[in-house]
Amino acid sequence: MLLDGKTAVITGASRGIGLGIAEAFLAQGAKVAIxxxxxxxxxxxxxxLQGKYPNGEILALAADVSKSGDCDNFIAEVIKHFGRIDILVNNAGITRDTLLMRMSESDWDAVLSVNLKGAFLMSKAAVKQMIKQRSGSIINMSSVVGQSGNxxxxxxxxxxxxxxGLTKSLxxxxxxxxxRVNAIAPGFVKTEMTEVLKEELRDAILQSIPLKRFAEVKDIADAAVFLASENAGYITGQVLAVNGGLYI
Ligand SMILES: NC(=O)c1ccc[n+]([C@@H]2O[C@H](COP(=O)([O-])OP(=O)(O)OC[C@H]3O[C@@H](n4cnc5c(N)ncnc54)[C@H](O)[C@@H]3O)[C@@H](O)[C@H]2O)c1
Incomplete structure (x- = not known):
């Protein structure tokens, strides 16, 4: 198994892509903290997760990644429980979509606080342990729209x-x-985050995807397993696009 004996922390894993990554990591022999x-x-x-992997070791705690205290406490609990951290997936993310003229300061702050500051805070907390261990892999969940704009x-x-930018700098x-620090840039993935989009918009997006399908959560989870594993041991600072050709 690709992640045997590894301990992985995955943020925003109560559903969607994060939950799929937790499942894929357990399948590869990792212990997971979500x-x-x-x-x-x-x-x-x-x-x-426990239903699917009865012998899997799973720690699940509530923590808001936009709060430094929550990040520090969560990471301290993970270390107390598992003794180490090999993989960190900064996956938690939210949307507050609207046109610029209607976008409030709080819409801006909320999204930046969770999606970007959250990854900074969680990385800072986890990296102390990774430095002690002299090894680690961090994966940040970016998006095709971080490359193309929208x-x-x-x-x-x-x-x-x-x-x-955070990925390349770290x-x-x-x-x-x-x-190692890498990012995944998914295209349109079938999760509750994208379920809210209007049907006409979903159809228009589908037409523009060369592979003519939306991503399944598994498509993204498989990429995360690869980047977390030793198979990607010489890969750092990269953005792995998993977008069906939507942005090339
Ligand atoms: N679904 C897509 O098409 C798509 C495309 C590109 C990138 N992404 C990114 O992938 C990640 C996961 O997306 P998803 O579709 O699974 O979303 P989702 O809305 O289904 O799940 C988001 C998860 O993040 C958690 N979360 C939200 N705010 C949090 C906070 N402050 N602290 C801790 N956890 C928090 C939620 O509890 C939930 O578990 C996000 O970063 C998203 O931006 C998604």
Whole structure:
């Protein structure tokens, strides 16, 4: 198995892509620690994962990635429980889509705080342990719109482009400590985040995807397994686009 004996932290894993990554990591032999905003959400996710992997080691706690105290406490609990952190997936993300003229300061701040500041805070908390271990792999969940831009998503696209800058900078800064930092830029993935989009918009997006299908959560989880594993041991500072050719 590709992640045997590894301990992985995955943020925003009560559903969607994060939950899919937790599942894929467990299937590859990793122990997983997941967080999400609500106690109920993470317990339900843990139940689901434990049902699929009865022998899997899973820690599930509520933590808001936009709060430094929550990040520090969560990481401290993970270390207390598992003794190490090999993989960190900064996956938690939100949208507050609207055109610039209607976008409020709080729409901007909320999205930047969770999507970009959250990855900074969680990386800062986890990297201390990775430095002690002299190894680690960090994966930041960017987006195709961080590369291409998108109307009515100025806040979200800026946060996802920011994650690419964060990824490249940390890759340079942490390489000497044997810590790799990469990003995944998914296209349109079938999750509750995209369920809210109007049918006409979904149809228009589908037409523009060369592979003519939306991504399944598994498409993204498989990329995360690869980047987290030793198979990607010489890859750092990269953005792996998993977008069906939507942006080339
Ligand atoms: N679905 C897509 O098409 C798509 C495309 C590109 C990128 N992404 C990115 O992938 C990631 C996951 O997306 P998804 O579609 O699974 O979303 P989702 O809305 O289904 O799930 C988001 C998860 O993040 C958690 N979360 C939200 N705010 C949080 C906070 N402050 N602290 C901790 N956890 C928090 C939620 O509890 C939930 O578990 C996001 O970063 C998203 O931007 C998604």
């Amino acid at each position: 967080c999400g905003t609500s106690e109920g959400g993470v317990s339900k996710a843990k139940e689901h 109307a009515a998503q100025a806040n979200y696209s800026a946060s996802k482009a920011g994650l690419i 890759a340079k800064e942490l390489a000497s400590r044997n810590i």
